Amino acid sequence: MKVGLIRCMQTEDMCPATTCFKVIDTKKLAFEGVAEEIEIIGVNSCGGCPGKKAVTRAAEMVKRGADTIVLASCITRGNPIGFPCPYAELMKTAIKKKIGESIKIIDYTH
Numbered sequence: 231m232k233v234g235l236i237r238c239m240q241t242e243d244m245c246p247a248t249t250c251f252k253v254i255d256t257k258k259l260a261f262e263g264v265a266e267e268i269e270i271i272g273v274n275s276c277g278g279c280p281g282k283k284a285v286t287r288a289a290e291m292v293k294r295g296a297d298t299i300v301l302a303s304c305i306t307r308g309n310p311i312g313f314p315c316p317y318a319e320l321m322k323t324a325i326k327k328k329i330g331e332s333i334k335i336i337d338y339t340h
Contacts, residue, residue, distance in 0.1 A: 231267070233271060234292065234299045281321040300335075305321070
């Protein structure tokens with residue numbers, strides 16, 4: 231699995247994505263049951279509200295080899311600030327439309 235990770239720009243100051251990297255490395259939570267090796271192709275933020283840049287950033291990671299786009303838990307579950315992104319579903323839908331059905335999307339990390 232080749233992963234492109236997209237995280238919330240609002241949480242960058244307080245979260246260096248340590249837990250996201252840990253669950254990817256140990257194949258826990260969202261990555262439970264992944265048999266193959268997981269390679270991180272890239273990490274980027276959504277670009278800030280309303281997350282429009284996530285679409286082009288996801289597409290760029292796919293161009294660079296990602297077969298899976300992961301929306302970090304800071305976007306979909308609000309970790310660590312306790313406030314999920316109000317644009318998460320719109321972002322996910324727009325990414326799917328741009329990159330196509332052959333690319334897997336995981337909508338949380340931990």
